[in-house]
Amino acid sequence: MLLTAAAALPRCCRPLVRWGSLATVWGLLALPGWAAVEMRVAVQADKTDMIIGSSTTAVIKTVSGESLGQVAGNQGVQAIAENSQIRLGSWSSSAFLLEPTQGGYVFINDTWYRGRILLLAQxxxxxxxxxxxLEAYLYSVLGSEMPTSWPQAALQAxxxxxxxxxxxQRERAQGRPYDxxxxxxxxxxxxxxxxxTGTHQAVNATRHQVLTYGGQIIEAVFHSSSGGYTENVEDIWQRPVPYLRAVQDYDYDAPVFQWxxxxxxxxxxQRVPGVGNLRSAVPERTTPRGRVVSIRLVGDQGSRVISGSDLRKALGxxxxxxxxxxxxxxxQIDGRGYGHGIGLSQWxxxxxALQGYTYDQILSHYYQGAALSEVRLP
Structure with missing residues (x-):
């Protein structure tokens, strides 16, 4: 897999500098018979049973590629966990592949997907x-993460x-059964x-384009709404990254801008034991933008210091x-934004985008100093 590395993304509202020289950053890791980049997405976990199938005749295989038999189109087969094995119809193994024929789709219970299904006993x-x-995966991610009625520039970003x-994440998933x-x-x-149609258009318009820094694909995290200003990553996750810097956000139209x-x-x-009736809640440490890193809770039965992220989870x-x-x-809890506040703000x-900025200008604002590059398969 090759990356065509571009010059650093320009400041907002300047023209995009297009592709430059080639640089190899990692090798393609493809399963046998699959030439494109294939994502491994865990869509069901910790289940005792499920129904799987395909819109067309599906072939059941071992993970080594040996064909075991077929399942008729639109006919689900039940998978049941039995100790360290899976019983799939009349077959039993620790793992199975279900591959549709003739470009069919697959389903797990009542949800349809592109691609194939790997079943694992864990x-x-x-x-x-x-x-x-990868690109087919993104067709769905866009519609799952962002309203598809939004402007194309936002969807493309x-x-x-x-x-x-x-x-x-895929590059760092070695040793795990999914990316x-x-x-x-x-x-x-x-x-x-x-x-x-909108998600297809946005993915196709940006096909193979990624963000890089120093020739490496970046961890392009994103969130719904920052509440007015994004955060430096080290103030939240304590690991500085040069492209994830605090910038002014334009999310004031978000329904969660204030809540x-x-x-x-x-x-x-019930949600925060060990304190009793709350008497005071005083932040002990905040980010420069005011996010709670740790907070002291004092009640009539005791006090405790808890992280802002743990309290967020406990109280929803x-x-x-x-x-x-x-x-x-x-x-009474008064807050702003939705999510961790790092990287791209969707709102x-x-x-x-509504103000006329292009997707590359949006990306240059939220990922400071990153480059827009192109992935090319051999």
């Missing part, structure tokens, strides 16, 4: 991995970020149902950019 449970070509993120999950822990991926949440003392005690908050106050017997990208 600790007495089932994991289903969708093996899908998301496509480049998602492609970069996927390849970054990414289908949730916000990686990128949301809902299969064919999330695809639209409020009320909790009763009983709700709070949209972000760690919040303040906590008391209102009688209720706890900010939308605003920039």
């Amino acid at each position: 600790q007495g449970r089932l994991t289903a991995v969708n093996l899908v070509e 998301q496509a480049v970020a998602a492609r970069s993120y996927a390849l970054y 990414v999950s289908n949730t916000t822990a990686s990128q949301v991926y809902r299969g064919i149902a999330a695809e639209t 409020h949440q009320l909790l009763t003392q009983a709700d709070f005690q 908050l949209r972000s760690t950019l919040f303040t906590i106050g008391l209102a009688g017997d209720q706890i 900010g990208a939308r605003t920039m």
Whole structure:
């Protein structure tokens, strides 16, 4: 796999500098018979059983490629976890491949996907991995991560970020049975149902384009809304990265730009034990933009220091950019934004696109100093 490295992305509103010289950054890791880049997406995990099948006749294989038999089109077959094995119809093994014929689609329970299905037995449970070509995977990621009615420039920026993120994770997935999950822990991926004409257009318009820094594909993380300003990555994750810098965001139209949440003392005690009725909540450490890194909670039964991310998870908050106050017997939480606040802001990208900025200008704003490059397969 080759990267055509471009000059660094220009400052916002300047023309894009197009492709420059070639540089090899990693070798293509392809499964037998598959020439394109194939993503391994965990779409089901920790299950006892599931139904799999295809829109056309499907071939059941071992992971080494040996054909075991066929399943008729639109006829699901039940997979059941049995200790360290999987029972799939009349077959039993620790892993199976289901491959559709004639360009068919595959399904797991009631969700349809492109590509193939890899079934794995893990600790007495089932994991289903969708093996899908990268660009086809992105058709769905775009529709799963961003409203497809948004301007093409925003969708195209998301496509480049998602492609970069996927390849970054894929390169670091050695030893794991999958590259990414289908949730916000990686990128949301809902299969064919999330695809639209708009997602196809955005992916195709940016085909093979990725973001790089120093000749390497970057970890192009993104989030919904920062609440006015993104963060330096080291202020959140304590590992400095030169292209993930704090910048002004343009997400003021986001419905989550400002938000409020009320909790009763009983709700709070159930979600955050060891404090009792909350009496005060004072941040001990914040980022320069005000996100809570750690906070001291004091109640009538004790006090504890908790990280902002752990409190966000416990209380179901949209972000760690919040303040906590008391209102009688209720706890009022006022916050801004949705997500970690690092990298591309999806709502900010939308605003920039509506104002006429192109996808490369949007990317140059949120990924400072990154280069727009092109992946080329041999």
